[in-house]
Amino acid sequence: xxxxxxxxxxxxxxxxxxxxxxxxxxxxxxxxxxxxxxxxxxxxxxxxxxxxxxxxxxxxxxxxxxxxxxxxxxxxxxxxxxxxxxxxxxxxxxxxxxxxxxxxxxxxxxxxxxxxxxxxxxxxxxxxxxxxxxxxxxxxxxxxxxxxxxxxxxxxxxxxxxxxxxxxxxxxxxxxxxxxxxxxxxxxxxxxxxxxxxxxxxxxxxxxxxxxxxxxxxxxxxxxxxxxxxxxxxxxxxxxxxxxxxxxxxxxxxxxxxxxxxxxxxxxxxxxxxxxxxxxxxxxxxxxxxxxxxxxxxxxxxxxxxxxxxxxxxxxxxxxxxxxxxxxxxxxxxxxxxxxxxxxxxxxxxxxxxxxxxxxxxxxxxxxxxxxxxxxxxxxxxxxxxxxxxxxxxxxxxxxxxxxxxxxxxxxxxxxxxxxxxxxxxxxxxxxxxxxxxxxxxxxxxxxxxxxxxxxxxxxxxxxxxxxxxxxxxxxxxxxxxxxxxxxxxxxxxxxxxxxxxxxxxxxxxxxxxxxxxxxxxxxxxxxxxxxxxxxxxxxxxxxxxxxxxxxxxxxxxxxxxxxxxxxxxxxxxxxxxxxxxxxxxxxxxxxxxxxxxxxxxxxx
Amino acid sequence: xxxxxxxxxxxxxxxxxxxxxxxxxxxxxxxxxxxxxxxxxxxxxxxxxxxxxxxxxxxxxxxxxxxxxxxxxxxxxxxxxxxxxxxxxxxxxxxxxxxxxxxxxxxxxxxxxxxxxxxxxxxxxxxxxxxxxxxx
Numbered sequence: 001x002x003x004x005x006x007x008x009x010x011x012x013x014x015x016x017x018x019x020x021x022x023x024x025x026x027x028x029x030x031x032x033x034x035x036x037x038x039x040x041x042x043x044x045x046x047x048x049x050x051x052x053x054x055x056x057x058x059x060x061x062x063x064x065x066x067x068x069x070x071x072x073x074x075x076x077x078x079x080x081x082x083x084x085x086x087x088x089x090x091x092x093x094x095x096x097x098x099x100x101x102x103x104x105x106x107x108x109x110x111x112x113x114x115x116x117x118x119x120x121x122x123x124x125x126x127x128x129x130x131x132x133x134x135x136x137x138x139x140x141x142x143x144x145x146x147x148x149x150x151x152x153x154x155x156x157x158x159x160x161x162x163x164x165x166x167x168x169x170x171x172x173x174x175x176x177x178x179x180x181x182x183x184x185x186x187x188x189x190x191x192x193x194x195x196x197x198x199x200x201x202x203x204x205x206x207x208x209x210x211x212x213x214x215x216x217x218x219x220x221x222x223x224x225x226x227x228x229x230x231x232x233x234x235x236x237x238x239x240x241x242x243x244x245x246x247x248x249x250x251x252x253x254x255x256x257x258x259x260x261x262x263x264x265x266x267x268x269x270x271x272x273x274x275x276x277x278x279x280x281x282x283x284x285x286x287x288x289x290x291x292x293x294x295x296x297x298x299x300x301x302x303x304x305x306x307x308x309x310x311x312x313x314x315x316x317x318x319x320x321x322x323x324x325x326x327x328x329x330x331x332x333x334x335x336x337x338x339x340x341x342x343x344x345x346x347x348x349x350x351x352x353x354x355x356x357x358x359x360x361x362x363x364x365x366x367x368x369x370x371x372x373x374x375x376x377x378x379x380x381x382x383x384x385x386x387x388x389x390x391x392x393x394x395x396x397x398x399x400x401x402x403x404x405x406x407x408x409x410x411x412x413x414x415x416x417x418x419x420x421x422x423x424x425x426x427x428x429x430x431x432x433x434x435x436x437x438x439x440x441x442x443x444x445x446x447x448x449x450x451x452x453x454x455x456x457x458x459x460x461x462x463x464x465x466x467x468x469x470x471x472x473x474x475x476x477x478x479x480x481x482x483x484x485x486x487x488x489x490x491x492x493x494x495x496x497x498x499x500x501x502x503x504x505x506x507x508x509x510x511x512x513x514x515x516x517x518x519x520x521x522x523x524x525x526x527x528x529x530x531x532x533x534x535x536x537x538x539x540x541x542x543x544x545x546x547x548x549x550x551x552x553x554x555x556x557x558x559x560x561x562x563x564x565x566x567x568x569x570x571x572x573x574x575x576x577x578x579x580x581x582x583x584x585x586x587x588x589x590x591x592x593x594x595x596x597x598x599x600x601x602x603x604x605x
Numbered sequence: 606x607x608x609x610x611x612x613x614x615x616x617x618x619x620x621x622x623x624x625x626x627x628x629x630x631x632x633x634x635x636x637x638x639x640x641x642x643x644x645x646x647x648x649x650x651x652x653x654x655x656x657x658x659x660x661x662x663x664x665x666x667x668x669x670x671x672x673x674x675x676x677x678x679x680x681x682x683x684x685x686x687x688x689x690x691x692x693x694x695x696x697x698x699x700x701x702x703x704x705x706x707x708x709x710x711x712x713x714x715x716x717x718x719x720x721x722x723x724x725x726x727x728x729x730x731x732x733x734x735x736x737x738x739x740x741x
Contacts, residue, residue: 228704228711235715243719244701270716452702462702 001029001061002104002206004037007118007125009192010051010110014125017107026594028505029060029104031087032487032525034076035532037107039598042532048080048184049166049191051111057098057197058105060488061508064096064205064284065213068220068504069494071096071284074486078536079183081168081341081395082414082438085532086183089442089489091283092175094155100201110192117145117158117196122203130195135161137334138173141196151200158196159186160336162383166190168395169341169416173333177303178283181338183415183437184395208510216503220496225287227495229453234280236269237292238307238493243268245307246315248465249558250424250447253315254369255347256410256417256548259556263320267310271322277304288493296323305329305339308441311419312343317350318369331376335383344416345396346378348409349388357405363388410546412439413538422549422563425450425465429563430475430572433543436529444479445492457498458515468564472571477519484522524593527585530578531595534602540583543569609738610694611644611654611687616668618735619658623665629731630663633724637661638680638717641671642690649740650687660728681713687740693729694736700729 001024003016019033027033034056041054055077062070073095079086098106102123115130128148133141138160145156155174162170163186170186171179180186189195207213224230232240245251246264253261265271272292278301281291292304305313309329313319332339352358353367360366364387365374381389391402396416400409410417415438422429427446432439441447454462454474458481463471485492488505498515506513513521530538545565552560573580577589587599608618623629639659646653655671657679674682685693689708692698701722703709711718718725 226710227707228709231711232715232719236719240715240719244722247722268719270720273716448705451705452699453705454702455706462699 002099002102004058004105004107005103005120005125006107006109008110009108009112009116009194012127019104024509025511026521027525028484028487028509028521029063030058030487030489031074031076031089032483032521032528034058034074034087035085035525035528038076039528039532042078042085042536044536046078048078048083048188051192052109053078053188053191055108055185055188055192055194056105057108058489059095059099060490062488062490062504063104064099065207065217065508066221066285067213067217068224068496069283069286069288069491070488071286072489072491073098074489075172075180075185077185077188079185079414079437080166080187081184084413084438084536084538085436085529086185087437087486088171088180088182088185089486090172090174090178090180091286091491092155092178093284094157094174094178094199095489096205096284097155097199097201099205100203101199102201102203106197108192108194112193115193115195117198118194119149119198121151121200133158133195134164137161138336139176139334142174142176145196145198149198149200154198154200156196156198158336159189159194160334160383162336162393163187163190164195165383165385165393167337167383167385167393168398169338169345170336171338173336175283177330177333179333179338182340182440186336207508209507213504213507216500216507220500220504221287223500224494224496229448229493229495230288232269233288233290233493236273237304238269238290239272239305239310240269242307242310243270244451245420245424245447247557248424248451249553249556250421251311251315252419252421254318255316255351256421257351257553258318259553259559261315261318261320263318264315266320267314267322267325269307269310272304272310275322276326283491286491288491290493294326296326302326302330303333308419309339309343312339312347313375316343316347316419317372317375319372321372324372328375328379331379335379337379337383340418341395341416342379342382344410345382345392345399346375348396348399349378349392351408352400352403352405355405355408357403357408362403407547410548412544412546413542415439417546417549420447421558422545423553423558423561426467426563426568427463427465427471427475429545429549429565430472430568431479432549433545433565433569434479434572436526436533442482442492443486444475444482446475446478449474449478455498458519466561469567469571472568473575476572476575479526480519480522482522483526484518487521487525520593524595527590527593527595528598530585531598531602534584540581543583607738608735609740610691610736611650611656611740613670615735616656616670619732620665620668622731622735623660623728626731629727632727633660633663636663636721636724638713640681640683640713641674641679643682643684644690645684645686647686647688648691681711681718684710684712691739694733695739696733700726
């Protein structure tokens with residue numbers, strides 16, 4: 001791999017960091033390599049907002065090539081929302097541009113005295129004054145910085161007011177509305193007075209065996225183009241699955257408390273395609289093009305919502321007004337806030353208002369289900385930490401705790417639950433309970449496996465969507481594969497056979513890995529992130545689900561069902577070779593994965 | 606009478622089933638669209654087969670075994686090997702799983718397909734129920 005550029009914002013010093021060859025071999029890149037690089041830094045007393053806190057941007061060995069769905073990068077660190085391991089990946093073109101600059105990563109520490117942005121042109125780094133864009137939204141900031149730099153093809157990653165104001169679910173945004181939204185790393189950038197990073201590179205992506213890589217790349221893109229999920233996502237966006245998710249009872253409604261919503265047919269990728277869709281957008285070299293371009297009544301073209309935004313501001317709030325969802329998603333993108341967490345915490349506010357836990361005195365106006373008139377105001381208050389927004393900005397767990405109702409918050413370890421209800425697809429119960437960054441649907445999109453996307457070449461089996469402990473090993477296997485995808489920063493829609501992925505990795509890096517080797521790399525990284533979290537204070541008790549998901553829904557396709565989480569967890573620990581009492585990876589499992597070096601750290605020897 | 610899949614008798618039996626099944630009539634009452642199921646040869650099936658069905662508002666207006674694809678393409682083209690489609694008919698392979706794992710390729714409007722998953726699944730139920738014997 002290429003070097004990582006280390007930058008200290010306090011001292012304005014920078015240096016090249018050469019990645020040790022054995023770390024490349026064992027972790028490949030992306031979030032997995034990030035976990036290895038940050039292992040010794042991410043300790044309990046590290047303040048995520050402190051100058052010493054790292055902000056590590058990484059690519060994978062396929063990033064920026066013309067392979068299948070390889071336009072993403074990841075940012076890693078310690079989450080201010082969870083105080084655990086943080087990673088969030090993002091599409092667009094910024095990640096590949098970093099590789100074109102000759103770097104596979106950017107490792108930022110320190111804190112600038114004044115707001116700045118970094119300008120990296122190939123290997124030439126400049127620290128630039130960002131006072132002119134501080135306070136501006138993410139769209140304006142990208143535009144102003146590009147105008148200032150005036151070099152065609154420059155890509156800008158920026159935070160919005162939410163990141164500047166330390167909102168716990170602030171993200172980083174590039175290429176209009178592509179976001180690294182989860183775990184609050186935008187707030188970490190804000191605490192460093194780092195407004196943005198602009199890139200323009202001219203170098204070639206290094207490939208060990210380009211003559212082998214080319215034909216596999218071509219075949220895999222053709223394969224991907226012909227895939228059914230690709231066709232659905234290309235035609236309908238990621239929200240194309242909303243109809244089927246709802247049919248199986250996997251779409252949360254009324255903040256996870258209702259199984260049926262009359263207006264649900266108006267809120268899906270199909271409904272968008274039938275009404276406001278006017279185009280699509282793609283990340284670097286992507287044949288899927290899941291991005292939506294919509295036109296509202298004002299005639300302006302806008303980014304259309306993906307699945308999570310659509311459900312979060314739609315059925316989750318009992319709202320079926322698609323144009324309003326588009327506008328609410330845009331407010332989040334502009335202010336620089338994650339739409340999952342933002343819609344979740346607002347759902348909690350509605351829920352607590354209806355329960356009488358909070359009142360108009362707390363909010364300033366009523367929050368009655370179906371009345372969406374106050375939501376855009378709540379988002380703006382949140383981004384600026386004004387009034388009730390100052391409490392919403394802390395995320396669901398803290399918002400609930402502030403009003404003595406923490407257990408009403410639908411979150412795991414401080415990260416808000418995305419919109420795939422485990423009562424509809426039980427595999428997501430384990431996924432949410434054990435994800436290394438709090439409740440997350442991307443560390444394993446197991447809902448697709450529960451729908452039937454069981455890739456037998458990986459050894460996956462198909463279990464009934466309400467099966468329990470018997471699917472635990474399958475979930476762990478799928479997590480290992482997705483952990484490998486996170487090492488490559490491969491988009492989850494890059495649905496190509498595992499053998500092709502192995503071929504691409506080998507041709508890019510000069511390895512001779514088989515699929516089983518890749519799964520082992522995935523398992524190693526999954527285990528390492530677990531070890532990081534254990535050192536940060538995570539215990540067996542943290543592997544759980546919020547109260548709402550352990551209560552049966554009164555109606556709908558999944559009425560009466562709750563996932564048997566305790567039985568599933570026990571089976572899960574056994575399948576992983578983890579101690580079922582403590583939830584820690586056993587010394588023998590760590591040795592098996594070549595990770596003897598962390599045994600003492602997590603077993604206090 | 607045993608109805609063996611695939612055969613002209615099987616297609617006729619499916620036609621009859623779709624026109625008499627009250628559950629299908631209800632669930633597919635808004636469906637408008639014809640389809641061709643292409644069965645690729647594998648195992649005991651030696652030649653490619655094209656089964657045409659014109660489905661309309663919970664009924665089947667026409668079925669036909671074709672020799673090739675028609676000049677005017679139907680709303681949907683479904684393609685699977687005989688091995689995979691016989692597993693669907695025997696209930697060994699879930700139809701959504703088949704679509705998600707490329708064992709059943711679908712070409713046509715994905716918006717319409719995703720909107721009408723219950724109809725698609727009930728169509729498969731009807732097809733399974735008329736199948737009493739499979740070409741082995």
